[in-house]
Amino acid sequence: MNDFLKKMRDDHHEFDRGQLEDQYGKNPYELFQQWYDEAQHGEVLEANAFALATVNSEGLPSSRILYLKELDQEEFVFYTNYQSRKGEELAANSQASMLFFWPELQRQIRIEGKVTRVADSLSDAYFASRPRGSQIGAWASQQSQLLTSRQELEDRIAELEKQYTGEVPRPPHWGGYALSPESLEFWQGRASRLHDRIYFERKGSSWDVCRLNP
Ligand SMILES: Cc1cc2nc3c(=O)[nH]c(=O)nc-3n(C[C@H](O)[C@H](O)[C@H](O)COP(=O)(O)O)c2cc1C
Numbered sequence: 001m002n003d004f005l006k007k008m009r010d011d012h013h014e015f016d017r018g019q020l021e022d023q024y025g026k027n028p029y030e031l032f033q034q035w036y037d038e039a040q041h042g043e044v045l046e047a048n049a050f051a052l053a054t055v056n057s058e059g060l061p062s063s064r065i066l067y068l069k070e071l072d073q074e075e076f077v078f079y080t081n082y083q084s085r086k087g088e089e090l091a092a093n094s095q096a097s098m099l100f101f102w103p104e105l106q107r108q109i110r111i112e113g114k115v116t117r118v119a120d121s122l123s124d125a126y127f128a129s130r131p132r133g134s135q136i137g138a139w140a141s142q143q144s145q146l147l148t149s150r151q152e153l154e155d156r157i158a159e160l161e162k163q164y165t166g167e168v169p170r171p172p173h174w175g176g177y178a179l180s181p182e183s184l185e186f187w188q189g190r191a192s193r194l195h196d197r198i199y200f201e202r203k204g205s206s207w208d209v210c211r212l213n214p
Helices: 003-010 028-041 085-092 120-129 132-140 150-163
Strands: 049-055 061-067 070-072 075-081 095-102 107-117 174-188 196-203 206-211
Touching: 028 070, 028 095, 028 107, 028 174, 049 085, 061 075, 061 085, 075 085, 075 120, 120 174, 132 150
Parallel strands: none
Antiparallel strands: 049 061, 049 095, 070 075, 075 174, 095 107, 107 174, 174 196, 196 206
16 A cells, blocks of 8 residues: 555544434424534634535436525525526526535534525525625536636636626626535534434425434
């Protein structure tokens, strides 16, 4: 075995930061909120960053990191470009998965469900709250499309700065999506890889909850 492989294999973490015995309750949103608050107020650098996995029309998966911006009416909201790769994939297949990993707390949360666009009024309100540079950026970036040079982007930004001297309107191709969960899994690392996994599955207006093998 080469040194690199050996080092990877020896990279062994013990999980001893917590446990999910029977105090997890019956409401996954309350547990999410509790863990999120602990991540935000603890040492987690970017508690609101998660990996969004989507699949394209041929069933091929892809993932990328995004920021969670709201937990609104039991839906998880994020913002992006509707014409981006993820936007196209979500248009082809609205099923997606979100994954939060908070290593400092030895926790992972997996959320799966259907994604829909949020109301324009919600996107407008969030867009209006963003710094001007990000607003101009949303117009300038044809996210996920080919860019011939950095200069091309800088030129587009300079043009837009001249065009929008006052308020910047929200581009029609930019806005929010909301994931409505069908299932959530809370994972707490434990010693000897005998982790706690609590799985919530939607059953109409309530949730079935069970424990999974680690
Ligand atoms: C920490 C972090 C946060 C990010 N947040 C967002 C976000 O909220 N919205 C977004 O469109 N892209 C965000 N990105 C960029 C995406 O990861 C990705 O590069 C971009 O959305 C294009 O993805 P796509 O080509 O799959 O559509 C973020 C990247 C990182 C590393």
